[in-house]
Amino acid sequence: MNGVVVVDKPGGLTSFDVVARVRRALGERRVGHTGTLDPMATGVLPICVGEATKLVPFLVGGDKEYEAEALFGVTTDSLDATGRVTSETNAAHVSRADVEHALQGFVGTIQQRPPMHSAVRVDGRRLYELAHRGLEVERAPRPVVVHALTILGYEAPRLRFHVRCGKGTYIRALAADLGAALGVGAHLTALRRTRVGTFTLARAVALDTLGPETPLTAPAEALADHATVPLDDDQTRDVRAGKLRTVAALRVPAGAGSHVRLLGPDGTLVAVAETHDGQLTLARVFC
Numbered sequence: 079m080n081g082v083v084v085v086d087k088p089g090g091l092t093s094f095d096v097v098a099r100v101r102r103a104l105g106e107r108r109v110g111h112t113g114t115l116d117p118m119a120t121g122v123l124p125i126c127v128g129e130a131t132k133l134v135p136f137l138v139g140g141d142k143e144y145e146a147e148a149l150f151g152v153t154t155d156s157l158d159a160t161g162r163v164t165s166e167t168n169a170a171h172v173s174r175a176d177v178e179h180a181l182q183g184f185v186g187t188i189q190q191r192p193p194m195h196s197a198v199r200v201d202g203r204r205l206y207e208l209a210h211r212g213l214e215v216e217r218a219p220r221p222v223v224v225h226a227l228t229i230l231g232y233e234a235p236r237l238r239f240h241v242r243c244g245k246g247t248y249i250r251a252l253a254a255d256l257g258a259a260l261g262v263g264a265h266l267t268a269l270r271r272t273r274v275g276t277f278t279l280a281r282a283v284a285l286d287t288l289g290p291e292t293p294l295t296a297p298a299e300a301l302a303d304h305a306t307v308p309l310d311d312d313q314t315r316d317v318r319a320g321k322l323r324t325v326a327a328l329r330v331p332a333g334a335g336s337h338v339r340l341l342g343p344d345g346t347l348v349a350v351a352e353t354h355d356g357q358l359t360l361a362r363v364f365c
Contacts, residue, residue, distance in 0.1 A: 079106045080128035081294025082137075086282035087115050087123040087271075096285060100125050103288035112137040112274065116250070118160050121271035122282055130297050132362050136337055136350055137300065139245045140275025141225065146266060148253035150235035153263035157250035161265070169235035169262040177237060180259045181227045189219035190251050222247040235262070276303050297364060298339060298347040305334035306341055307351070307358070314342040317349050318363060325351055325360045337361060 083104075087096055093114040101109045110131045112124045121144075126133050151169030154161030223244035230238040241249055250266040257264025272279050283292065307328050309317060316324035317340055330353050331338060338358065340349040351358040 079104055079290075079294060081126075081130050081296050082133065082277075082300045083125050083127060083288070083292060083294050084277045084282045085123045085125055085285050085288075086279065087120055088285060089118055089120050091285075092117050093123060096123055097125065099285055100127070100288060104292065105290060110134050113142075113245075115271060116158065116269065118158055118266075119269040119271060121269075122274050122277055122279055123271070124274055124277045124300075126300075127294060129365055130294075130300065132364060133297055133300055133350075135362075136304070137275060140303075141242060141244055141273075142247070142271060142275075143273040144241045144243075144249050145230065145270045145272055146239055146241060146249050146253065147268040148237045148239070148256065148264045149267050150237065150257050150260065150262045150264045152265055153254065153257065154265045156265075157248075157254045158266040158269075165263055167262050169257075169260075169264075172234055172260055172262060174229070174232045176260060177232060177256075178229065180256055181229070181239075183259060184252060184256060185224050185227055187221050187223050190222045190248060190255070191219045192248060192251070220246065224252070236267075237264075276300075296346070298341055298345060301339045301347065301350070304350075305331040305338045307331060307338050309340055309342055309348055311343060314348050317360070318365075320360065320363065322360060325349075325358050328358050330356055330358055 083100065085096055085100065093111045097109050097111055101107065104127060106127050108128050108131050110126050112126065112134055115121070115123055124137060150172055151167050152163060153165045155164050224241065224247060226242040228240040230240055241252065249269055253264050253266040313324055334353050336353055338351050338353060339347055340351055342348045347364050349363045350361045352361040
């Protein structure tokens with residue numbers, strides 16, 4: 079098997095749990111996900127299978143969209159509903175106008191401190207490992223990009239909102255920071271991811287329906303949002319043989335991003351190339 083399956087992740091499972099279930103259901107050892115979802119979260123989780131596991135580095139950076147719910151006035155140590163309550167205050171006075179005004183400060187490139195309950199490494203240790211031992215360490219804020227924040231519904235003290243963001247954005251940290259900006263605190267109570275790159279809920283399948291007959295998205299289609307360089311038969315043979323001169327002689331297509339897909343005459347993905355200073359260099363070859 080060789081391709082990508084989009085799983086509609088159920089709540090209560092880690093992303094690694096989903097990988098293990100997909101591995102058993104499809105009978106394929108080579109399986110990898112393209113970015114974790116917290117156990118509480120549901121929704122789009124693209125899983126690469128077989129040779130397509132080579133796609134993971136080129137899919138993890140795609141923009142993502144979420145529908146989320148936050149509760150103002152209550153904070154937790156995990157920043158979401160799975161954690162221990164650390165403070166409570168009355169947030170009934172927070173108006174929709176207050177929320178709309180505060181949201182404006184979280185659009186664009188913002189600084190976000192990773193939660194203690196996360197897989198980020200500090201001095202070689204995963205933060206969640208330290209959190210499980212009751213430890214808290216200093217975490218340097220990191221820049222993340224939030225393209226859009228939209229209110230889906232608000233009945234104080236509960237907010238439903240939509241997020242479109244870039245790689246590395248923690249939605250529960252966003253909820254907690256929003257609550258702090260409003261002076262009442264908050265935590266995330268629900269999270270559903272609706273899009274990762276080109277993959278949407280419309281293409282997602284339930285985890286318990288997976289089997290050997292489950293159709294997979296071909297590697298070339300999985301990178302459909304990347305610019306394309308078509309190869310002839312001779313170029314295809316050279317690229318698969320790792321001949322760098324052939325790749326360097328290819329023309330970078332207009333509007334290309336950091337990576338482009340190299341497609342053979344039959345439309346299959348032969349390789350992914352990296353763009354740099356107007357030239358292409360080989361990043362990954364596919365069988």
